[in-house]
Amino acid sequence: MNRYEELARTVVIHKKNRLMRYSDALELVGKGRSAFVFRIKSSDKAIKLFFPGFMHLAKEEAEIYHVLQNISYYPNIYGAGLNYIVIDYIEGLTLFDCIAQGQLIRPNHIKEIDYALLLASKQGLNPSDIHLRNIFLTTNGDIKLIDVARFRQQKNCAQWNNLKKAYEQLYRKRFFPKKIAATYLNGIAFLYKKGFIPSYRMK
Numbered sequence: 001m002n003r004y005e006e007l008a009r010t011v012v013i014h015k016k017n018r019l020m021r022y023s024d025a026l027e028l029v030g031k032g033r034s035a036f037v038f039r040i041k042s043s044d045k046a047i048k049l050f051f052p053g054f055m056h057l058a059k060e061e062a063e064i065y066h067v068l069q070n071i072s073y074y075p076n077i078y079g080a081g082l083n084y085i086v087i088d089y090i091e092g093l094t095l096f097d098c099i100a101q102g103q104l105i106r107p108n109h110i111k112e113i114d115y116a117l118l119l120a121s122k123q124g125l126n127p128s129d130i131h132l133r134n135i136f137l138t139t140n141g142d143i144k145l146i147d148v149a150r151f152r153q154q155k156n157c158a159q160w161n162n163l164k165k166a167y168e169q170l171y172r173k174r175f176f177p178k179k180i181a182a183t184y185l186n187g188i189a190f191l192y193k194k195g196f197i198p199s200y201r202m203k
């Protein structure tokens with residue numbers, strides 16, 4: 001059994017996706033709708049452990065990362081198993097955290113994200129599920145995109161176009177606050193997902 005497999009087996013996720021146990025060699029750094037993400041301590045790698053009902057995404061996301069391997073905007077992948085993948089740990093803030101902490105998002109960052117998505121499209125992928133928690137501004141000022149599991153879905157995803165629109169129409173305006181509390185941001189995301197913000201529909 002390799003080291004990644006050993007680490008993956010220390011993670012116990014119970015029903016209702018409750019995290020029960022994990023190795024001391026891991027540090028919990030994030031949780032999404034389908035997985036817990038840990039930094040492998042004293043390394044520059046992260047292990048994403050999928051919830052039991054989302055295990056099939058491990059193979060899917062691993063395959064997509066392999067397609068993206070030569071594009072610097074996406075983390076490298078180092079291994080994968082039945083319910084996990086191992087990728088670069090990204091040092092920095094997600095765009096969600098940037099807004100929550102008042103770290104400015106500049107127009108060139110938006111251009112870079114666009115370019116990163118274009119490069120993925122050129123590989124035959126269909127970038128989807130592009131939201132604020134899946135985009136990092138690294139401590140070096142670079143853009144990194146994660147969570148590519150849905151990049152092979154067929155249906156079109158309007159999220160990135162909506163985010164760009166909000167960036168131009170709101171965020172860039174002088175009056176618009178550059179720091180918004182996480183609870184408000186989550187509230188806006190909730191309304192958006194429910195389709196309650198008419199000019200920013202998901203489809």
Ligand SMILES: Nc1ncnc2c1ncn2[C@@H]1O[C@H](COP(=O)(O)OP(=O)(O)OP(=O)(O)O)[C@@H](O)[C@H]1O
Binds near residue numbers: 075129134147149
């Ligand atoms: N490689 C990484 N380096 C640092 N932090 C990470 C990394 N991957 C994920 N994270 C953190 O963990 C969170 C959840 O990860 P991820 O988006 O991959 O999970 P998910 O369940 O697929 O998410 P979603 O809810 O968007 O479907 C991210 O928003 C981010 O904060």
Ligand SMILES: [Mg+2]
Binds near residue numbers: 032033133134147
């Ligand atoms: Mg995510």
